[in-house]
Amino acid sequence: MIDLELLKARFIDKHGLAPRIFRAPGRVNLIGEHTDYNDGFVLPAAIDMATYVAASPREDRIVAAASVNFEGIVSVDLDDRDALPRTDWGKYIQGVAFVLETRGNRLLGADLLIASDIPFGAGLSSSAALEISVGFALASICGNTIDGMELAKIGQAAEHEYGGVMSGIMDQFVSVHGQEGRALFLDCRSLDWSAIPLPDIAFVVCHTKTRHNLADGEYNKRRTECENAAAMLGKTSLRDVSVDDLEKMESQMSELLKKRARHVVTENARVLSAVASINSGDLRRLGELINASHESLRYDFEVSCPELDTMVEIARRQPGVLGARMMGGGFGGCTINLMLPNTRGEFMSKVSRAYRAETSIEPELYDVRIAAGVEEVFINK
Ligand code: ADP
Numbered sequence: 001m002i003d004l005e006l007l008k009a010r011f012i013d014k015h016g017l018a019p020r021i022f023r024a025p026g027r028v029n030l031i032g033e034h035t036d037y038n039d040g041f042v043l044p045a046a047i048d049m050a051t052y053v054a055a056s057p058r059e060d061r062i063v064a065a066a067s068v069n070f071e072g073i074v075s076v077d078l079d080d081r082d083a084l085p086r087t088d089w090g091k092y093i094q095g096v097a098f099v100l101e102t103r104g105n106r107l108l109g110a111d112l113l114i115a116s117d118i119p120f121g122a123g124l125s126s127s128a129a130l131e132i133s134v135g136f137a138l139a140s141i142c143g144n145t146i147d148g149m150e151l152a153k154i155g156q157a158a159e160h161e162y163g164g165v166m167s168g169i170m171d172q173f174v175s176v177h178g179q180e181g182r183a184l185f186l187d188c189r190s191l192d193w194s195a196i197p198l199p200d201i202a203f204v205v206c207h208t209k210t211r212h213n214l215a216d217g218e219y220n221k222r223r224t225e226c227e228n229a230a231a232m233l234g235k236t237s238l239r240d241v242s243v244d245d246l247e248k249m250e251s252q253m254s255e256l257l258k259k260r261a262r263h264v265v266t267e268n269a270r271v272l273s274a275v276a277s278i279n280s281g282d283l284r285r286l287g288e289l290i291n292a293s294h295e296s297l298r299y300d301f302e303v304s305c306p307e308l309d310t311m312v313e314i315a316r317r318q319p320g321v322l323g324a325r326m327m328g329g330g331f332g333g334c335t336i337n338l339m340l341p342n343t344r345g346e347f348m349s350k351v352s353r354a355y356r357a358e359t360s361i362e363p364e365l366y367d368v369r370i371a372a373g374v375e376e377v378f379i380n381k
């Protein structure tokens with residue numbers, strides 16, 4: 001938890017006036033992995049771990065940001081568009097500020113102080129939370145209102161053009177639109193979405209504390225493989241391929257592309273089934289779909305790793321667990337685990353112990369609650 005009083009006090013100490021404070025959350029994804037960049041379906045939810053930005057406008061056109069979590073002061077001159085691209089965390093600040101202006105939002109300079117309790121690089125999307133909280137803060141302190149989907153697109157463009165990651169829209173979308181107690185069912189092609197009220201189930205995220213360095217290269221490779229598979233099937237994207245189509249066309253494709261396509265096509269179908277299961281209260285079925293997602297990511301998409309598989313296997317042995325799978329890009333990071341709420345405490349202690357015993361790695365487990373999207377926060381005194 002971030003101490004907002006302390007954040008405010010630090011800001012006042014530094015800048016001599018009280019800031020406004022904005023918050024944007026990290027996220028989990030229940031199901032729908034590696035489907036977003038294939039124009040497919042996803043089912044993410046915002047969580048109660050978030051990035052907070054204390055902000056006040058300046059008289060010049062400099063955005064000056066500091067972070068409680070990272071070193072250095074980032075200074076972005078809004079009138080110097082030829083400035084060298086930054087390589088540290090400042091790239092996200094630079095990216096959001098410049099993209100906001102490019103897309104027609106004239107900004108004032110700003111002083112920003114950032115603090116987050118989202119673990120970095122774990123797959124809970126701290127980068128999207130940073131983009132969205134900063135984007136919302138910069139616009140709000142100038143009195144600008146930005147449409148939610150436009151803000152998500154600004155965050156995504158910052159991630160692409162300045163962050164160097166060609167991610168889909170999911171992370172920024174859910175950081176904007178998240179709702180307490182609801183998952184968001186998003187069609188990544190049309191951007192149509194709906195909020196799906198969740199039943200009384202608990203989510204625990206288990207961080208393997210591993211990240212194999214092939215992650216970025218393999219991510220881009222999977223994107224290309226998916227494009228190639230769609231092209232071979234004569235479609236714009238794998239979104240347009242059904243399980244039936246795939247079976248008919250399989251003989252014409254290489255073993256590798258067949259597996260990649262099968263993951264995406266079956267994963268899209270699983271997202272639709274998961275939404276139906278939640279709506280009908282069939283938690284057992286929801287858990288089975290989550291388990292099947294992991295197997296598909298492991299064997300067909302080949303983005304898992306021994307630590308993720310171990311974490312998932314340990315989780316599935318615990319009482320009350322409905323489903324467990326790797327979450328995010330893969331090759332390390334976190335798993336998401338769905339369970340009956342009263343088993344959460346026991347799950348956390350047993351899984352920590354067993355993972356440590358099997359891998360000699362100390363994991364981190366997070367008991368997450370499904371929370372709201374970006375907002376201004378007011379401290380009640
Ligand atoms: P993920 O999004 O999965 O957490 P990324 O590598 O995409 O992982 O983003 C993490 C990076 O985002 C950090 O290394 C840092 O550069 C930046 N970042 C996230 N949160 C903050 C923060 N509170 N302050 C400064 N930089 C941050």
Ligand code: MG
Pocket residue numbers: 125126127128
């Ligand atoms: Mg990220």
